[in-house]
Amino acid sequence: MADISLTYVTLESLPSEEILVKLANCATKVAAGSSQSQWKAKLSDRELVLVNYAEVDNEIIGFVAGYQLKPKLFYIWRGGVLEDYRSQGVATELLSQQAKKCKDMGFDIIKTKVDVKLKDMIICHLRTGFDICETNVDENNKVRLVMEKKL
Numbered sequence: 760m761a762d763i764s765l766t767y768v769t770l771e772s773l774p775s776e777e778i779l780v781k782l783a784n785c786a787t788k789v790a791a792g793s794s795q796s797q798w799k800a801k802l803s804d805r806e807l808v809l810v811n812y813a814e815v816d817n818e819i820i821g822f823v824a825g826y827q828l829k830p831k832l833f834y835i836w837r838g839g840v841l842e843d844y845r846s847q848g849v850a851t852e853l854l855s856q857q858a859k860k861c862k863d864m865g866f867d868i869i870k871t872k873v874d875v876k877l878k879d880m881i882i883c884h885l886r887t888g889f890d891i892c893e894t895n896v897d898e899n900n901k902v903r904l905v906m907e908k909k910l
Contacts, residue, residue: 763815763844767852769860770810773802781819782812789839790877801836802826807864809833811857813840813849821849823857828870833861835871838880845879854887862910869910872903881906 774782776795783795793801802808807827812819821840828834835857840849861869872895873880881904885891889906896902 763847765813765815765820765849767811767813767856769856770812771808771860773799773805773808774810778810778812778819781814782810782822782824785812785819785822785841786837786839788841793837798824809857809860809864811853811860813844813853815844820844821853823850823853825857825869825871827866831865831867833866833869835869838871850880850883851887854883858887858908858910867910869908871906872897873906875902875904884908 770778779795779798783793783798786793802824805826808824809826810822810824812822814820821844823835823838825833825835838850838853858869871884871889873884875881875894884906887908889908891904892907893905894902895905
């Protein structure tokens with residue numbers, strides 16, 4: 760792929776309706792996705808929300824979104840990068856930016872759950888300092904790795 764001009768953005772609150780639509784569209788292309796209303800429902804009642812995303816030509820091509828789970832614990836709820844932009848360091852940069860912001864905000868740990876079938880995502884998390892802590896089965900009978908990063 761030719762040189763691309765990526766812009767990275769960090770939001771410390773619930774995204775605007777316009778950005779929610781773009782995030783939901785990207786999430787749908789990345790995996791099972793979710794609707795704008797699901798994003799809003801999940802994030803709107805959270806005390807602290809943090810969304811990092813990358814865009815090219817005003818299109819979100821990757822994101823990491825999460826919220827404060829406990830006073831010193833941040834939880835990554837959703838994340839991913841469009842297939843055409845994978846293996847270019849986008850996910851690594853998004854996770855690194857989010858970890859730095861979380862540390863600056865006083866968090867001690869970032870936690871996430873990753874489907875065991877998403878090997879590239881697991882590897883990316885491991886490379887950016889996450890450890891595998893446990894496994895569990897979600898409500899859809901998918902096996903997930905619980906991963907944590909100490910800040």
